[in-house]
Amino acid sequence: MAIAAVSASSRPEPKLTRQLLPNGVLGMLMFVFTEAMLFAGMISAHAIAKSGAQQWPPADQPRLPLQTTLLNTIALLYSGVALLVAHMLWRTRPDRARFLLLAALLLGTFFVVFQGREWVALIAQGLTLTSSAYGGFFYLIVGTHALHAVASILGLAWAWQRLRTGRLTAEQFGTVAVFWYFVVLVWPVIYLQVYL
Amino acid sequence: MIVRRRLPGLVAALLMLAPGAAHACAVCFDSRAESRAAFLATTAFLSFLPLGLIGSLFVWLRRRSRALQELPPEEHTPPAS
Numbered sequence: 001m002a003i004a005a006v007s008a009s010s011r012p013e014p015k016l017t018r019q020l021l022p023n024g025v026l027g028m029l030m031f032v033f034t035e036a037m038l039f040a041g042m043i044s045a046h047a048i049a050k051s052g053a054q055q056w057p058p059a060d061q062p063r064l065p066l067q068t069t070l071l072n073t074i075a076l077l078y079s080g081v082a083l084l085v086a087h088m089l090w091r092t093r094p095d096r097a098r099f100l101l102l103a104a105l106l107l108g109t110f111f112v113v114f115q116g117r118e119w120v121a122l123i124a125q126g127l128t129l130t131s132s133a134y135g136g137f138f139y140l141i142v143g144t145h146a147l148h149a150v151a152s153i154l155g156l157a158w159a160w161q162r163l164r165t166g167r168l169t170a171e172q173f174g175t176v177a178v179f180w181y182f183v184v185l186v187w188p189v190i191y192l193q194v195y196l
Numbered sequence: 197m198i199v200r201r202r203l204p205g206l207v208a209a210l211l212m213l214a215p216g217a218a219h220a221c222a223v224c225f226d227s228r229a230e231s232r233a234a235f236l237a238t239t240a241f242l243s244f245l246p247l248g249l250i251g252s253l254f255v256w257l258r259r260r261s262r263a264l265q266e267l268p269p270e271e272h273t274p275p276a277s
Contacts, residue, residue: 018264018267020257020260020261020264021257021260029253033246033249033250033253036245036249037242037245037246040241040242040245041242044238044241044242047234047237047238048231048234048235048238050234051228051230051231051233051234052228052230052231052234
């Protein structure tokens, strides 16, 4: 016991080091990297199918709504900017950050609801998962993105609730924000590849 | 006799020199220039994307580590919970 106490007291004090990146954020980044590869695989498959097709989109299939989806894309990008500003302000101006986080949440929800309405209209026009490779790729890629968006919106809602009650930590905010940034940044790539 | 036995192998070897004409590749269903460009571009994209992602994270962490090491000791704070 005594020997142990002496050796413990003679042990040098551990240096106080600063964490490079919170564990939650690092874990989310790793997850986002794997998800980026998932989207990259789907987008690559779409690019190859598109290049091999005689006509893309097929003549008997409805055209995707470019302009309305562009507006929806802008809403999603604004949501990302709102979250970025909220992320920068949340320590110094929590009230402002709470408002911006709510704005990001609502814009994200608007994006998903708008996409849902677009899907209903396209299905009514005859574009389904099995109607053609064009429809299959559209619903697969956009649907996977929508699933990610819904999961991320739930995370944002959770973060907003915790920020409202003053219990949100930097690690929690960072983790949720990284996932939303991914959802926001991958969408323009999908729009350019699938819609145009 | 020996020539006749080796002929199929010789023909197969010659076809390998011109896979576009032979459609020898199981996945190259279309030998058009657009398809070949798409295969090439997506192969490069899928090869370099993971390297770029991991490499960017590594560079960013290294820069952040150096920036933190340059801070005076009193500015060091325990990690945020």
